[in-house]
Amino acid sequence: MRLVMMGTGPFAVPTFEALLESGHEVVALVTRPTPTPKGREKQSLNPMRDVAVARQIAVHAPESINTPESVALLTSLAADLLIVCDYGQILKPAALAAARLGGINLHGSLLPKYRGSAPVHWSILAGDATTGVSVIHMTPRLDGGPILAVRETPIGPEETMPELELRLSTMGVAAVLEAIDLLEQWDGTSPIGTPQDATLVTKAPRFARGDGELDYRRSAVLLARQVRAFKPWPGSYTHWLREGQQPLRLIIDRATAEPAETASAAPPGTVVDVAHGKLTVMTADGLLVVTSLQPAGKRVLSAAEFLNGYGLKVGAQLGPAPVVEKL
Template identity: 55%
Template sequence: MRLLMMGTGPFAVPAFASLLDSEHEVVALVARPVPPPKGRVKLPLAPMRDLAAQRGVRILEPDDINAEDSCRALAALDFQLLVACDYGQILKAGTLAISPLGGINLHASLLPKYRGAAPINWAIFHGDTETGVSVIHMTARLDSGPCLVQRRTAIGPDEDAVELERRLSELGVAAVQEALGQIERWDGQSPLGTPQNPAAVTKAPRLKKTDGEVDWTRSAQQIANQVRALKPWPGTFSTWRRPQGESLRLILDHVSVAADTDRTGQPGDVVLAGKSRLLVATGGGLLSLDRVQPAGKRAMAVDEFLRGHGVTVGDRFST
């Protein structure tokens, strides 16, 4: 088949690479345009564009994929099926209709769970122990088309969003290939895939900076899940405050649920500040801060942080 690939982020790279190495022909890559740099800010990495350029694949970067000129450019490509993954824009019905066989989309959740822009992050945030990938036949509604293929996998107890994204992107390769086989065998008339259950829909909205603020009334396990979920952005952060008024904002780079049961305090209280341990009370259990990043500095092990800062029992963490 003649395929049009639509993808921007790194999650799409393994699936794109597999299509380039398959019997199918990828006529072009459509990616979101890279915003111009501000000041000395470096341009983000563009692995999809890099791979397309290396393999001689035409690259299109429309500002609005649903605009008339964008649709004309797509129609001129004479492709049969659209393959979308981590693209970043919702396609309207008229845009999808350009493709004779419609489109398929690789999504990083077990749909209908976690429809939206950040399924990996929210699965970890909510403490899920299982996730997976879904390939759907696209409709104009976000992540709502019938499922063609799903693949399941466990979420490791210490796995963060960066690590899980890497694994799911590889898991998606075979899922996309299987979905392509279904499309090739489809008669174009009979029902394709399994409809999603509307009653089981949950949302995975785009992350905001404020999602990283620690609410110390939550349990230690919930905060540990938050730290794993929000890597690399926005990160999970709180402010260390001393009774004398000194304060310092910290990113919690790595934490763990402490087994100690003989120390208590109000949520946010420092209950232990030893040479190599820093324990903070939460709404349920104690949280061990194992690695932190002070504002404007690099991440460091907590023993290094403790040597350079006079943290004591009675200090507090708060937003």
Template identity: 50%
Template sequence: MRLVMLGTGPFAVPTLRQLVASSHQVLRVVTRPPRGRRPEAPPMQVAAEQLALPLWQPETVNSEEAVAELQSLKPDLLVVCDYGEILKPAALAVAPHGGINLHGSLLPKYRGAAPVQWAVLNGDAETGNTVIQMTAGLDAGPCLGIDVLPIDPDESAGTLEARLAARGGDLVLQVIDALAAGTAMPIKQDRQQASKAPRLEKEHGAIDWSRDAQAIKNQVRALDPWPRAYTSWQRGAGEPLRLILHRTSVVSPSPDPAAAPGMVLEAGPRLLVATGAGALEILALQPAGKRVMDAAEFLRGYQLPVGARLGT
């Protein structure tokens, strides 16, 4: 098939590499333009340049000019992943087979920009990739292929996302081959089972110690590598010290079930904090402006006493 791939972020890169290595022809790679005060080339731009593929970065792929450009390529199929803009019907109509999208969740669960993070945040035991036929709705089209993957209870969202990305290309190729052969079997999504996965913001990182220890551990995992889970330690009358949590472990039952949430229960050799249910052991953390360190190293440099309270 003659393909145009639209993608911007790192999740799409492994799929692009597999498409290039397949029997299909990648006519062009479309990415969103670099943004920000110090714009950097997005991962898909870097990959396209490494693979010597034609690259195009329109401000919007839905303009009349962009749609006409897509039509001029005469693609059989648009392949979309981690692109950053919803394609309107006119753009999808340029290819006889329309567009397919690789999404990092078991749709209809977690429609939106952060499906992997929300799966970890909610403590799900499994997730996966879904390839859908694209429609006007957000991640709402019929499913063409599903690949289920267990979630390790200690892995971060970043690690899980990388595993899903590495597997996505195989699923996309299976769907493309089925479309080419006319054997694809679309399965309509159950709208009653749909849930949303909006992009996480920095505010999601603030730890509420009244929640149970497992929920806080999931928060730490889900917000790794960004925006990170954090708490604060009020040291005397000065400014509170922000502590970014990198790795944690659940201790249940708590050695002091009556302790107030956020209270430091142990401060050597391990760092143990009371929560709303159970206790949380902080294994690795990062004081503001410093590097990541394990709990023992932190406690050697900072005199955090038993009985101190973390949080607001």
């Protein structure tokens, strides 16, 4: 089939590369406008564009995919099917209608669970035992189309968002190819795929920077999940409330939860142990054991390196920085 790939972020790269090696014809990449690295910058903000340029695939980056000009562009490509993944814009009916069979979308959850832009984050944060990918035949409703293909996988007990997202992006390749085969045989009018159960829909909206602050009034289990789920964005952070000094912002890189063996009178956020190269903090339920962290403006340190270099002691308090009122 004649395909147009639509994607921007790294989640779409394995699918794009697989389609370029398949028997299908990928005629163009449609992506979001993003700056190219300059000077000493090395990390691209658009890995999909990098793949397309390397493979000499035409690249189009409209500001909005739903303007009459963008719809005309899509129509001119005469695609049988749009392949949408990690693109960053919602396609309205006119854009979807620009391809003979419409579009399919690879989504990083087992729909109808976690519709939205942060499904992998939410699956880890919720403590789900399993997750997966779904390929849907697209409709104007966000992530609401019939399901064409699914792949399921367990979530590792210490798996972080980037680690799980990478696995899911690779798993998605087979699901996308299965969906394309299904549509290639479709008559264009018969019902196709499995309708989503609207009663099971949950949302997975994008997080804001402030969502990353650790709240020790929550359980250690939930905070450990947050640390795994919020890498790299929005990150999980706290402040060391140093007496007589400015609070020091600490980004928590790795942490686990342990039960508190004995009852403690220490309030949530209190450092209760610094032995054995670990920074252990009391929460409302259990202990958060930090094994690596990043002081503001510094590199990531093991907890042992941080404790040796900064002299944090048992009894220190972690929590939100006091709000300074402006005069």
